[in-house]
Amino acid sequence: MLPYVFRRLLQAVPILLAVAALIFVLFSVIPGDFASSQMADGRTNVDAETIARMNKQFGLDKPLPQRLAQYVGGLATFDLGDSFRTRQPVTTLIAERLWPSLQLAIAAMFFAVVIGVPLGFLAAVKPGSWIDMLSMVFAVSGLSLPLFWLGLLLMYAFALTLGWFPSFGYGDGDPRYIVLPAFALGVAPLALLARTARAAVLEVMHADFIRTARAKGAGSYRVLRQHVLRNALVIVLTTLGLQFGSVLGQAVVVEKLFAWPGLGSLLVDSVTWRDIPVVQGCILTIVLFFLIVNIAVDVLCAVVDPRIKYS
Amino acid sequence: MLKRLAFATAFSLLAFAAHAQEPRKGGTIRFTAPYGASFVSNDSHVSNQIQDEIYGYALHGMLFRWDSAAGKPMPEVAERVTASADGLTYTVKLREAFFHNGRKLTADDVIWSFHRIMDGSKNYPGALYVARIKGATDVQKGQAKEISGLKKVDDSTIEMTMTDKVDPGFLFYSATTAILPAKEAQAPGFFDKPVGLGPFKFVEHVPGSRMVFDRWEKYYKPGKPYADKLVIVPMGEAAARDIAFRNKEIDVSILGSTQYVAYKADANLSKGILEVAEVFTRNMGMNPEFKPFSDKRVRQAINYAIDSELIIKRLVRDKAYRAVSWLPSSVPAFDKDAKPYAFDPEKAKKLLAEAGYPDGFEFEWTATPNESWGIPIVEATIPMLAKVGIKVKVKPVETSALGGVVAKGDFQAYIWSNTSGPDALTRLKCFHSATPRSSCNYTTFKNAEYDKLIDAASAESDPAKQLGMLRKANAMLQEEAPVWFFNYNKAVMAYQPWLHGLQPNATELALQRYEDLWVDATSPAK
Numbered sequence: 129m130l131p132y133v134f135r136r137l138l139q140a141v142p143i144l145l146a147v148a149a150l151i152f153v154l155f156s157v158i159p160g161d162f163a164s165s166q167m168a169d170g171r172t173n174v175d176a177e178t179i180a181r182m183n184k185q186f187g188l189d190k191p192l193p194q195r196l197a198q199y200v201g202g203l204a205t206f207d208l209g210d211s212f213r214t215r216q217p218v219t220t221l222i223a224e225r226l227w228p229s230l231q232l233a234i235a236a237m238f239f240a241v242v243i244g245v246p247l248g249f250l251a252a253v254k255p256g257s258w259i260d261m262l263s264m265v266f267a268v269s270g271l272s273l274p275l276f277w278l279g280l281l282l283m284y285a286f287a288l289t290l291g292w293f294p295s296f297g298y299g300d301g302d303p304r305y306i307v308l309p310a311f312a313l314g315v316a317p318l319a320l321l322a323r324t325a326r327a328a329v330l331e332v333m334h335a336d337f338i339r340t341a342r343a344k345g346a347g348s349y350r351v352l353r354q355h356v357l358r359n360a361l362v363i364v365l366t367t368l369g370l371q372f373g374s375v376l377g378q379a380v381v382v383e384k385l386f387a388w389p390g391l392g393s394l395l396v397d398s399v400t401w402r403d404i405p406v407v408q409g410c411i412l413t414i415v416l417f418f419l420i421v422n423i424a425v426d427v428l429c430a431v432v433d434p435r436i437k438y439s
Numbered sequence: 440m441l442k443r444l445a446f447a448t449a450f451s452l453l454a455f456a457a458h459a460q461e462p463r464k465g466g467t468i469r470f471t472a473p474y475g476a477s478f479v480s481n482d483s484h485v486s487n488q489i490q491d492e493i494y495g496y497a498l499h500g501m502l503f504r505w506d507s508a509a510g511k512p513m514p515e516v517a518e519r520v521t522a523s524a525d526g527l528t529y530t531v532k533l534r535e536a537f538f539h540n541g542r543k544l545t546a547d548d549v550i551w552s553f554h555r556i557m558d559g560s561k562n563y564p565g566a567l568y569v570a571r572i573k574g575a576t577d578v579q580k581g582q583a584k585e586i587s588g589l590k591k592v593d594d595s596t597i598e599m600t601m602t603d604k605v606d607p608g609f610l611f612y613s614a615t616t617a618i619l620p621a622k623e624a625q626a627p628g629f630f631d632k633p634v635g636l637g638p639f640k641f642v643e644h645v646p647g648s649r650m651v652f653d654r655w656e657k658y659y660k661p662g663k664p665y666a667d668k669l670v671i672v673p674m675g676e677a678a679a680r681d682i683a684f685r686n687k688e689i690d691v692s693i694l695g696s697t698q699y700v701a702y703k704a705d706a707n708l709s710k711g712i713l714e715v716a717e718v719f720t721r722n723m724g725m726n727p728e729f730k731p732f733s734d735k736r737v738r739q740a741i742n743y744a745i746d747s748e749l750i751i752k753r754l755v756r757d758k759a760y761r762a763v764s765w766l767p768s769s770v771p772a773f774d775k776d777a778k779p780y781a782f783d784p785e786k787a788k789k790l791l792a793e794a795g796y797p798d799g800f801e802f803e804w805t806a807t808p809n810e811s812w813g814i815p816i817v818e819a820t821i822p823m824l825a826k827v828g829i830k831v832k833v834k835p836v837e838t839s840a841l842g843g844v845v846a847k848g849d850f851q852a853y854i855w856s857n858t859s860g861p862d863a864l865t866r867l868k869c870f871h872s873a874t875p876r877s878s879c880n881y882t883t884f885k886n887a888e889y890d891k892l893i894d895a896a897s898a899e900s901d902p903a904k905q906l907g908m909l910r911k912a913n914a915m916l917q918e919e920a921p922v923w924f925f926n927y928n929k930a931v932m933a934y935q936p937w938l939h940g941l942q943p944n945a946t947e948l949a950l951q952r953y954e955d956l957w958v959d960a961t962s963p964a965k
Contacts, residue, residue, distance in 0.1 A: 158837075158840075159836060159837065159840040159843065159844065160837060160839050160840025160843050161843060163843070164839070164840065164842045164843025164844075164846065165839035165840070165842070165843075166487055166564065166842070167841075167842025167843070167845075167846065168838050168839045168841065168842055169474075169487075169488065169489060170719065170842075170855055170856045170857045170858055171487075171719075171857075171858035172487045172564060172567070173567070173877075173878050173879045174842070174846070174877070175875065175877045175878045176846075176875070176877045178562060178566075179846075179877070181559060181562050182562050185560060185561070185562055213479050213480075213485070213486065214479050214480040214482075214485060215480070215482070215485055215561070216480060221646075224646050225646065225647065228647075228648075279679075280678050280679070280682070283679065283682045284682060287682060287683075287686050287688075288682050288685055288686045291686075294688060295679070295682050295683045295686050295688055296672070296674065296679060296683050296688065297648060297649065297672065297688075298645055298648040298649070383476070383647065384476050384675060384676060385676050385679050386679070387476075387647065387648050387649075387672055387673065387674055387679070388647065388648065389477075389645050389646050389647035389648035390647065393476035393477055393647040394476075394477065394646070394647060396476055397475055397476050397477050400475070400838075400839050401839060402839060
């Protein structure tokens with residue numbers, strides 16, 4: 129297993145390099161740069177001389193391939209450069225924001241797993257029942273609701289109307305602060321997990337080995353627990369991994385809405401101000417996280433299903 | 440007897456009213472910073488964003504402050520300022536003030552702070568202001584180590600020689616020119632827990648979530664600040680801010696036009712609304728390099744063709760004041776008797792015909808998605824301009840890219856919100872032909888008579904005479920119409936009934952002198 133994990137980690141390197149190159153190219157073709165973004169508020173004038181000085185300060189006067197080469201060189205030593213806006217190392221900025229983002233992602237996935245997976249299993253066990261109908265309505269709604277709107281709706285219902293939770297903020301370890309943003313973020317993966325779990329269970333329930341188990345006299349509960357759920361779990365786990373990774377990227381909207389101090393809000397600000405080193409750092413971190421979670425899921429799948437072997 | 444009773448009752452009521460208005464010590468102010476998701480950093484010299492200025496006013500002391508009531512800058516950390524006869528040299532006597540680490544402010548701190556701002560390798564935004572001190576740009580370019588126009592007279596006095604006649608009050612009231620403790624600020628880790636001269640001392644910054652401050656006991660204004668604690672939350676999303684405000688989790692909120700209407704219509708919320716005409720002019724700049732716009736009559740025709748009042752009423756929902764010329768109504772040089780361009784399509788047609796465009800023409804209008812001065816406004820003008828034969832092609836651009844596009848002259852027309860105060864002379868100089876486009880003469884306006892007037896106003900020492908000249912220059916701008924004068928921003932702040940002492944700051948309503956704010960006992964904040 130370890131060689132497999134090592135190989136997968138090595139495979140992540142060209143992916144990260146490709147992402148870094150893509151961001152470099154994208155930011156060089158879209159209009160606007162850091163110097164001109166300073167004028168966005170209509171009160172600051174940045175004259176040509178200052179723009180030239182800024183470009184020199186941030187190395188933006190050098191050709192793109194040279195800048196890219198320098199950046200890649202820095203990556204080898206975990207140096208992500210300095211932020212144009214804050215003048216601080218990008219690694220410091222990411223370190224400040226990573227844990228709140230992870231907290232949010234973990235809490236969102238907690239909601240998704242605890243509600244979505246049982247809901248999907250129940251729907252599959254009783255297909256066509258009201259539980260099935262309800263879970264599918266919930267799943268379709270969950271996948272269709274715009275995150276921003278859902279967040280506002282939750283704030284309105286549970287903060288303003290019922291007063292159960294604060295409408296924004298990080299809190300000081302007070303778990304009430306994370307409930308609304310995490311639930312808002314967790315609804316889409318919850319819906320997807322419910323649908324996937326339902327489909328997976330239904331598929332396994334119609335497999336030959338289940339019919340064989342039943343023919344051999346195994347009880348419904350035993351068939352469900354030992355054969356159906358275990359086999360369906362592999363598919364659910366794979367979906368879970370994919371969702372866990374992408375939740376960090378989707379957190380952009382939720383963090384901004386709920387004033388949550390994560391990577392997402394840092395990323396949005398940095399894109400707005402064309403703070404390229406921070407944008408790169410944030411995206412690379414999210415991509416890296418996505419890759420790591422998926423490797424972990426592959427390993428978990430092998431643990432759950434002994435038939436899966438990685439050579 | 441009745442008379443006596445009436446007198447006693449009146450006296451009691453007056454006494455109660457006086458007591459009710461007596462600022463209360465203690466409590467927590469929960470302020471919001473509405474222009475983005477995060478503060479840039481704990482270093483106020485680094486950022487020119489209002490978002491950072493909002494916390495800078497709590498943490499730092501500047502030489503001057505903007506006095507909202509007087510509508511002009513007043514000495515702040517500077518106790519007394521005297522000008523030389525030629526109006527170029529200022530002697531600044533510093534007040535007795537203490538940094539949050541207890542150390543007394545000295546002239547060296549001011550001098551070091553200004554030298555730091557002029558570090559050419561760092562490009563701090565405050566350099567724009569400090570550069571007006573003689574010799575400052577030499578330091579920026581690396582041609583000198585010391586700003587020749589900045590001298591220490593004694594431990595609490597400095598002398599500033601300016602490059603031109605400019606009131607330093609207009610230059611040194613923003614947190615980009617904050618005074619830092621010279622020695623301490625050079626120590627590693629200083630900005631993890633920064634120290635300033637402001638009314639509140641730094642406690643913590645949770646990036647993207649909040650900045651917390653405690654009352655500074657040795658603040659230089661006796662008895663101030665009133666509140667024990669200040670929490671500033673960056674909340675860029677208007678809808679989220681609205682819910683938090685209604686939920687009484689924050690004490691203030693800057694309102695957009697949609698919320699403005701809703702708050703005004705609400706019996707309770709409408710009681711806590713503060714409005715001010717900010718020094719921002721929303722306008723459509725016209726590039727004279729695009730042939731039709733080189734003709735004054737065409738530019739005037741555009742001003743006549745658009746029903747600005749209607750757009751302000753229906754689309755901006757009255758959250759703006761009709762613009763007359765460039766200078767806004769909150770600037771003393773604004774002429775209260777001047778009338779804006781009337782909505783007169785027939786006159787517009789006539790002017791277009793005289794200019795050689797009887798069938799109109801087509802132009803490209805660069806605009807951002809901004810609801811108050813972007814594409815929605817452009818779309819509203821399209822049918823109005825079409826009626827006089829002018830066709831508009833919208834060229835969308837991201838807000839952060841607009842400045843670059845305009846500064847490069849890569850446009851036929853643009854719509855923007857530009858600062859038009861508080862210093863009328865500085866703002867009108869933007870239309871002087873010697874001012875490059877990249878500096879602020881975005882429409883490359885050129886008029887010899889206007890230049891002469893601005894030059895004379897710059898050299899004038901008599902404030903009344905200067906004011907007259909500036910008024911004339913502003914009227915000339917209206918006549919020349921380098922832009923479509925759309926509106927002046929009406930900034931609107933909603934505040935909770937327990938918050939008192941807010942100031943109608945025309946430079947930016949979200950910037951408040953926190954030492955003057957206080958919360959009464961009904962505040963739900965701990």
